[in-house]
Amino acid sequence: MTESGTTNVTDQTILQRVTQIVGPSNILTGTDMDPFVTDWRDRYHGRALCVARPGNVQEVAALMQLSAREGIPVVPQGGNTGLCGAATPDDSGQAMVIRLDRMNRILAISALDSMIRVEAGCVLQTLQETARRHGLYFPLSLGAEGSCQIGGNIATNAGGTSVLRYGAMRDLVLGLEVVLPDGTICDWLSPMRKNTTGYDLKQLFIGAEGTLGLITAASLKVFAAPRQCVTCMLTLDTVEQALDIFARLRATLGERISSFEIMNKTQVDVVLQYTQGNTYPFATVAPWSLLIEVTDTLPGTDLLPCVEDALAACMENDLMTDAVITASEAQAQALWRLRHSVSEGNKTAGISVAHDTAVPLSRQADFARLTQERLRAAFPHDPMPMLGHLGDGNIHAVVILNREEYADDDQRKAAIRQINDIVDDVTLSLGGVISAEHGVGQGNVRRLLAGRGENDVRMMQKIKMALDPDWRMNAGKLFAPPTDGIS
Numbered sequence: 001m002t003e004s005g006t007t008n009v010t011d012q013t014i015l016q017r018v019t020q021i022v023g024p025s026n027i028l029t030g031t032d033m034d035p036f037v038t039d040w041r042d043r044y045h046g047r048a049l050c051v052a053r054p055g056n057v058q059e060v061a062a063l064m065q066l067s068a069r070e071g072i073p074v075v076p077q078g079g080n081t082g083l084c085g086a087a088t089p090d091d092s093g094q095a096m097v098i099r100l101d102r103m104n105r106i107l108a109i110s111a112l113d114s115m116i117r118v119e120a121g122c123v124l125q126t127l128q129e130t131a132r133r134h135g136l137y138f139p140l141s142l143g144a145e146g147s148c149q150i151g152g153n154i155a156t157n158a159g160g161t162s163v164l165r166y167g168a169m170r171d172l173v174l175g176l177e178v179v180l181p182d183g184t185i186c187d188w189l190s191p192m193r194k195n196t197t198g199y200d201l202k203q204l205f206i207g208a209e210g211t212l213g214l215i216t217a218a219s220l221k222v223f224a225a226p227r228q229c230v231t232c233m234l235t236l237d238t239v240e241q242a243l244d245i246f247a248r249l250r251a252t253l254g255e256r257i258s259s260f261e262i263m264n265k266t267q268v269d270v271v272l273q274y275t276q277g278n279t280y281p282f283a284t285v286a287p288w289s290l291l292i293e294v295t296d297t298l299p300g301t302d303l304l305p306c307v308e309d310a311l312a313a314c315m316e317n318d319l320m321t322d323a324v325i326t327a328s329e330a331q332a333q334a335l336w337r338l339r340h341s342v343s344e345g346n347k348t349a350g351i352s353v354a355h356d357t358a359v360p361l362s363r364q365a366d367f368a369r370l371t372q373e374r375l376r377a378a379f380p381h382d383p384m385p386m387l388g389h390l391g392d393g394n395i396h397a398v399v400i401l402n403r404e405e406y407a408d409d410d411q412r413k414a415a416i417r418q419i420n421d422i423v424d425d426v427t428l429s430l431g432g433v434i435s436a437e438h439g440v441g442q443g444n445v446r447r448l449l450a451g452r453g454e455n456d457v458r459m460m461q462k463i464k465m466a467l468d469p470d471w472r473m474n475a476g477k478l479f480a481p482p483t484d485g486i487s
């Protein structure tokens with residue numbers, strides 16, 4: 001920290017101390033850090049003093065104590081798949097990135113407690129597969145599940161494709177183990193479902209994007225595994241029809257609907273053009289496509305006729321133009337691959353300016369229409385995919401800017417700002433939120449203030465000051481320090 005003046009010891013001494021804590025093979029410096037100082041979309045680039053890979057909670061606590069003593073900024077990092085630059089350090093080169101990938105063990109599984117306990121670096125897909133092997137089900141599912149980690153999922157309060165039935169990550173957390181910025185280890189891992197003994201402190205760390213402490217382990221809810229699953233894709237002309245279908249299916253199938261996903265034509269076209277191995281199950285791409293999954297934990301075959309009857313009623317009411325109900329696991333996986341390839345497709349197609357809006361379901365059609373109208377007026381030639389978790393009220397409105405046309409930094413930033421302002425304006429006018437599942441990171445700090453208002457941001461700053469008075473944990477993410485101090 002010689003440049004910053006925050007500490008008297010040299011960078012070399014700090015690196016030696018980090019090495020003593022994690023071992024020489026678990027500290028990265030120089031170009032070895034490259035993959036971990038850039039985000040998944042290659043949108044944010046930073047520098048770091050080192051990347052430390054602790055192997056257990058004691059090592060994490062020792063790193064945090066070192067950070068506290070020497071004033072070293074800390075950036076927690078999981079799988080580095082976040083979409084808002086929240087795990088990317090700034091360009092000062094002073095931060096220690098703490099990657100949890102070595103802490104990836106399954107610690108316990110209890111069918112009676114309906115609980116699985118894992119270290120925070122456990123990859124989401126590993127957790128899903130482990131639960132399945134035990135005849136249980138962990139429902140969080142998203143496109144990055146092969147590399148994102150449970151700690152990152154919790155720190156971003158990730159959503160994904162089964163929030164409709166099972167809730168977002170916050171709803172799946174029973175307990176947490178957290179290391180505070182001063183190195184204190186908090187063990188809140190109990191799987192109990194009821195507890196009214198004061199503040200539920202673990203909740204503060206869910207969705208905090210690593211600004212309050214490091215999550216090192218979690219006790220998570222698991223469920224009875226679905227024994228019947230019907231996956232289907234429908235084509236239709238309008239979002240209004242999609243909402244009508246949703247209301248009708250929910251009236252008959254209730255909470256058995258676990259996913260209700262939507263994509264517009266542009267989104268399907270982008271995936272087919274820019275990703276490998278995807279197919280669309282109809283001859284022409286429809287204005288809107290719905291991917292629906294209905295599941296039941298009861299054995300038997302009675303779910304399929306119920307879904308068929310419900311869809312037939314929708315067809316008779318001219319709510320859709322075509323439908324496929326998958327006949328095999330492989331066909332269902334192909335539809336899900338198409339859906340999960342959207343981020344990859346948009347990233348490859350150009351500069352993907354994606355939004356993570358949620359508005360009440362009753363305003364979804366207005367949101368889709370108004371954003372398309374206003375964005376199209378401002379950007380007449382750029383592709384505008386729309387996709388998302390319609391059943392959760394969470395549609396991602398995307399504009400894909402051409403890389404060559406927007407090569408100039410200032411021009412690109414101005415365009416992105418204009419797109420964000422349009423989408424935020426529509427979102428807030430409809431009573432929505434600017435981020436439903438991706439978080440705020442460094443990309444949306446300005447927009448958080450507009451979305452949450454001064455009172456909320458000030459309350460968050462006070463909580464941050466109570467736990468991290470030196471502002472060392474993931475500084476520059478979520479919000480800036482108050483300029484007038486905290487009173």
Ligand code: FAD
Nearest residue numbers: 078079080081082086143149151152153155159160210215
């Ligand atoms: P990282 O990107 O490493 O970090 C994200 C944030 O969490 C940072 O602020 C970081 O500091 C903090 N953090 C990480 N680990 C810890 C820890 N142990 N303790 C404290 N803080 C920590 N998100 C959705 O919600 N729904 C989707 O449908 C979805 N689809 C995606 C599809 C693709 C193809 C991609 C690339 C991303 C998608 N995402 C989605 C975004 C991303 O996968 C999630 O935000 C995920 O939860 C991030 O996990 P991670 O381990 O990669 O975290």
